[in-house]
Amino acid sequence: MRKGVFVTLVMALLGALLLNPASAAVKAGTTCTKLNQKTSSAGYTYTCIKSGKKLVWSKGVKVSTPIPTPTPSTSPTAIGDPVGSIGSNPIPLPTASPTISQTPAPMVNLTVRELALKEVKARWDANKNNVGSVTLYLQPDLPNFVSNALKDSATNAMRLYGKDFLPDATLFAGTKSDWYTKTFCEYRYPSEMWTACEADSHNGPGSGSGWPQEFPQVDAYGAVYGAITKTSTSGTEYLPSPAYIYLSSFKDKNSLSSSVYSSPAHELFHALQQFQFGGGDTTSQSASNISTKLKNVDCSNYLSQCPSLWVEGSAFYFGYASAEMSNPGILNNQGLPLKPNWLTSERFTLDQVLQWNVSEMMRSPYKGNYTYLAGGLMTEALVAAFGIQKVFEFTKNSSLGLTDTSYTFATNFKRSFGVEWISWSSKADLYLQNSLDGKVTYAKDLDIPVRN
Numbered sequence: 019m020r021k022g023v024f025v026t027l028v029m030a031l032l033g034a035l036l037l038n039p040a041s042a043a044v045k046a047g048t049t050c051t052k053l054n055q056k057t058s059s060a061g062y063t064y065t066c067i068k069s070g071k072k073l074v075w076s077k078g079v080k081v082s083t084p085i086p087t088p089t090p091s092t093s094p095t096a097i098g099d100p101v102g103s104i105g106s107n108p109i110p111l112p113t114a115s116p117t118i119s120q121t122p123a124p125m126v127n128l129t130v131r132e133l134a135l136k137e138v139k140a141r142w143d144a145n146k147n148n149v150g151s152v153t154l155y156l157q158p159d160l161p162n163f164v165s166n167a168l169k170d171s172a173t174n175a176m177r178l179y180g181k182d183f184l185p186d187a188t189l190f191a192g193t194k195s196d197w198y199t200k201t202f203c204e205y206r207y208p209s210e211m212w213t214a215c216e217a218d219s220h221n222g223p224g225s226g227s228g229w230p231q232e233f234p235q236v237d238a239y240g241a242v243y244g245a246i247t248k249t250s251t252s253g254t255e256y257l258p259s260p261a262y263i264y265l266s267s268f269k270d271k272n273s274l275s276s277s278v279y280s281s282p283a284h285e286l287f288h289a290l291q292q293f294q295f296g297g298g299d300t301t302s303q304s305a306s307n308i309s310t311k312l313k314n315v316d317c318s319n320y321l322s323q324c325p326s327l328w329v330e331g332s333a334f335y336f337g338y339a340s341a342e343m344s345n346p347g348i349l350n351n352q353g354l355p356l357k358p359n360w361l362t363s364e365r366f367t368l369d370q371v372l373q374w375n376v377s378e379m380m381r382s383p384y385k386g387n388y389t390y391l392a393g394g395l396m397t398e399a400l401v402a403a404f405g406i407q408k409v410f411e412f413t414k415n416s417s418l419g420l421t422d423t424s425y426t427f428a429t430n431f432k433r434s435f436g437v438e439w440i441s442w443s444s445k446a447d448l449y450l451q452n453s454l455d456g457k458v459t460y461a462k463d464l465d466i467p468v469r470n
């Protein structure tokens with residue numbers, strides 16, 4: 019929806035940067051060889067002292083280091099990696115002693131963004147062997163720099179979401195072309211219906227949306243429409259909706275809009291939402307369940323589709339957070355920048371945005387952008403405050419709203435996070451308003467304890 023400037027594709031994976039070379043761990047009380055020798059390990063200095071007849075390492079004395087001031091930057095190292103975070107060595111806790119004063123726990127002062135990204139990276143690292151499968155239908159003549167960015171986005175997303183939350187998915191990406199229509203028709207219909215499908219312009223994905231619009235860069239937008247049926251002689255089968263990515267023309271262009279990096283991951287988060295809403299064991303079962311249960315998409319009755327603040331906000335945050343795995347800085351620069359350039363003086367609180375439905379967003383591009391941004395920041399604050407697993411579970415739990423009309427966003431919030439929405443939303447509102455004012459927010463500003 020929003021157009022960004024070109025972001026250099028940085029291929030270095032953040033995960034690799036987080037791996038500290040494991041230095042030989044020194045432990046207080048273990049033997050050493052040379053009296054008064056000093057060594058440091060994991061932020062502590064140890065001295066070789068005499069204990070009885072033995073030479074042993076002393077209790078560690080914390081090496082004082084200045085508290086790093088996190089600065090939003092495109093440098094991958096700026097995304098919080100304090101001592102004790104993922105991948106680094108655990109800090110040996112000094113045992114209480116009457117002679118050495120207890121060293122206070124090292125202070126970490128992370129921004130909400132850094133803390134949430136730490137959560138994201140921890141899940142991404144841990145999910146190496148928990149990746150759902152994704153079938154990609156990529157237009158064959160796409161230039162490599164376009165198809166690679168799309169593949170990266172989809173693979174990062176599948177790994178971040180994990181197969182426990184999204185076991186499999188299908189994604190189409192291409193320009194408005196015969197290839198798109200043909201591939202879509204062959205996916206959805208039995209062969210005897212292909213010709214009819216291809217002849218019907220209404221069957222073309224993205225029809226009526228103004229696609230393709232032309233931009234100076236290769237641009238993308240996407241959609242997930244909901245479960246679809248595949249009819250054949252053996253009956254009707256439900257297919258989970260694929261994620262559709264629509265690309266602008268790539269002719270004579272050599273740069274990408276940030277949307278190309280984030281859209282596949284954004285749409286795959288919608289696929290995750292669908293799978294979770296349906297509550298089946300497989301994506302097809304979920305698709306079938308949704309079709310049975312879902313009578314309409316009235317926000318007031320069916321939480322699973324609503325509110326847009328949450329449905330779009332979470333897809334928006336995780337779309338860019340996934341992209342961040344291969345493109346450090348994209349979240350700060352393109353996804354959720356401070357004081358976005360489209361902002362006017364018109365401000366809304368999260369509770370106000372919560373009331374908007376999809377048609378209201380469609381009517382006003384400003385409200386549309388505002389919904390993605392506000393929901394994205396709210397999701398980020400939730401990840402920082404409660405952890406990414408809880409946030410994914412919040413999505414899963416919202417499926418109760420599909421059949422129980424009394425199950426509201428606030429009910430689900432309380433059930434999933436254990437706190438009242440009405441009391442917590444003021445923190446997310448502060449984060450939103452700070453960001454709109456161009457002000458960086460620290461976890462402590464929202465009373466979010468920083469876990470080590």
Ligand SMILES: [Zn+2]
Pocket residue numbers: 284288329330333334
């Ligand atoms: Zn979306």
